Amino acid sequence: MASIIIDDSENLEKAIKRFKRQVEKEGIIREWKKREYYEKPSTILNRKKKALQRKLMKKNRKSYDSKSY
Secondary structure, three states, X not given: OOOOOOOOOOOHXXXXXXXXXXXXXXXXXXXXXXXXXXXXXXXXXXXXXXXXHHHHHHHHHHHHXXXXX
16 A cells, blocks of 8 residues: 655645655556456456457567568
8 A cells, every 4th residue: 555654844746746656656546447347357368369469460560670671
């Protein structure tokens, strides 16, 4: 859990910025968005397969472009 200690002399905006950085570093928002809605296991599998296909196509395209000199 993200937590920060605020001094009396510290500006509130700076404290909020520090808290946001801490939350982002720990990945709390990313995890919350991932769990916001239920996703069926088959949907997760399909999404991961499509992402892998896109990644491989991009890799192949880059290697093909570099060989075309």
